[in-house]
Amino acid sequence: MRWVHYLGIAVMGMAVYSLRLKAPFTADDHFIFLKLQQGGVFGFASQPPSMFFRPLISLHYYLDYVLWGVYPLLSHFINLLWHTLCGILVWRLTYRLLIRWGWTPFQAEPAAYWSAVLFTILPANVEAVAWFAARADMVATAGALGALILLEQFQKQGKAILYWGAVLCFAGGLFCKESLLTFPVMAWLWLRYLGIPSAGRLLLPFWGVWLLYLVLRTWAIQGVGSYPHAWETLTRPWLLVVNGVAYLFQMGMPAILYGLGRDHWDTLIWGVWGLGMLLTLYGWRSQRVEKPASSIDWRLLMGLALLAIVPVIIFKPSPFYFLNSRYTYLASAFVVVGAGAWLYLMARRGAWLRAGLALVLVAYYGGALRQVDAWREAGDVARASLMSLRHTPSDTTLLILSLPDHFHGAYIWRAGFHEAVALLLPERAPQPMYVMSRFTMRLRTDVAVHFGEGVATLSSPQDIFLPPEGVRTPPGDEVIVMPDKLIVPLAIQRQGMVLLYSGGEFVPVYGH
Structure with missing residues (x-):
């Protein structure tokens, strides 16, 4: 059955993102390719001077450049494959957690599928998938999820290869993007939750990778790096809280907030989503749903999600337009674990709940299509405007x-x-x-x-x-x-x- 679910995740990803496959590159994409053309395999974000240190993602991009050149179709398809892989990892993580929480395999498999589908169609994740330059977020997420899954298997089987595989997954993700700087803390929380003794000792290799990365990053960046105005956020701690709340709110939006009441498609999507939420609330209250026997540990999931967004809250999110929504790609993976499981439980409780949840999913699917189409149009505008300079x-x-x-x-x-x-x-x-x-x-x-x-x-x-x-x-x-x-x-x-x-x-x- 799980292979049917994996296929369903892939089909859903293609159904959402096929519009973007042939669209031209935009913005930073050209910067990356030019850097690779000039500097070779590690020409992007790997050598001084650089604002970032991401040598392994430079290797990823370089393989695109060497294998097929500046060709959007295949590069966007590789992005879609990474998104599909992350969706499958969400399925596996959800399934393993639900079994730990006392769910039967008969319950856990469909619930894991809904978590993965929700992750696949979430509009807030479109920026990470539709934008070639944002591939780093998906690769880093795959590394983090893979490491957590391998650590859970290590706790069950005790095989050293699983443990060192987790360390390599973390290293691969971190050297793709610095958003995994808090992962050793996430891993500590995870090991403690799994009940593994000597969690601190087992984390030493993770901290070793973390320290090596910081040393090399300091050499490459020759300073703190990133964008100067982003670091100014640290002088206003209250803004970190505001950014964190905005990121979490943006994660659950069905469409850009600016389009509500101004654009008929965005307004329709928000309307369907709002109606779905109202029906879900009505069904939940009218059914007087008792606490389900199958539990969801929201404390663990939200703890992991919050740790995942800590490295990026210095950057300002924009719920009005989904700008910078790629930064919550990893955090969304933890949130949908619980959301998908809850969706499965509620869908079995009554017609009103099923109708409401169905409308919410339809709104998310429509919102994702709308946002993917926006990236397609953005690519067309970028290409046409650039080529007009020939005249x-x-x-x-x-x-x-x-x-x-x-x-x-x-x-x-x-x-x-x-x-x-x-x-x-x-x-x-x-x-x-x-x-x-x-x-x-x-x-x-x-x-x-x-x-x-x-x-x-x-x-x-x-x-x-x-x-x-x-x-x-x-x-x-x-x-x-x-x-x-x-x-x-x-x-x-x-x-x-x-x-x-x-x-x-x-x-x-x-x-x-």
Whole structure:
């Protein structure tokens, strides 16, 4: 039966993410490929100077580059395979925990399947799967879940190979992404929960890997690394709590919060989800459900989930758009263990509960499809806008008023613009090219930039300009960036050809 469940997880993943497979790369994807092109197998996040130290994920990306080049279809498919693997690991972890909690195999198998399905279709996980650059989150999660499962098997069988396999899983995950820095504490909690004696002694190799990583990371980064503004969060402890709550809230959302009441699809998805939750609550209260004989240890699950998000709460989440939702990919694996088991128990208690839970799952599936489609459109916008530069003069400086930053929570040119030019338009790489700002595409991709008398505005009142980030800005006078307009000094306009974004392309401003 479990192989049928594994196949069901894979089919569900394909049903959600097939829209993204052929879509072009976006944002940081181009930065990664250019770094690999220039620096080889460990060209990305492995050597000084670097903000991050992720040598094994650099190897992952390099294999993509060597085997099929800059080809989105296969790279996105590999991401989907990792997501499927993580879904299967969620199934295995759920099953083993439920058996420990007194469930029968007949109960545990379908409950584990619902946990894995919920993990597979959770809209908050779309960023980690649909974005090539976020593969590190899935590989790190696979390493963490694999390590926990192997430690549980080690507790039962006592085989050293299982223990050292867990250490290797942790090392592989940590050297892919620093989000596993708290894993030794998670492993200690896990070993104590399993009742393994000498848990502290068994953790010594884990702490050894942890220390080795920090030493190498300090060498590669030559400092604390990460983004400077993220570390400023530590000066405001209350913000860490706010970020943590926001991440947990975002994890359970069916669609972006900004679309509620503004976009008909997002509003419909929220409506279905809300109705499902109301029916579930009504069914639960009307049935007067007694405490089930089969238990769920929420303290363990939430403890693991909170430890999983500790390394990332210095980064600001955005429930309005699902931005940075990839950071809760591992935490969501622990939450869905309990949620899927609870779903299974409640679905057996009455028609109202079954109807409500079915609507919630439909909302999550629809929300995931909506978000995957947003990443597809973001890729199309990134590709079309970049290729439109081929129609501009190559013998003059190009001054781009504003880059599209993200659409519906999917990154377009958050970063990687100049790297994309060097990678896909190498003949334009030497050409002076400057960017003055970014702008949002919150709900529509047909947003255009208008320009006249030195002032740029947006065609959509819902969208705003953002300061430039990760791009080359024009030398000389500073461009004034405000949410509703962009003021460009005449001295900058005279430096070259001014381009605005319209109709999916960068086009010259009339008169320039």
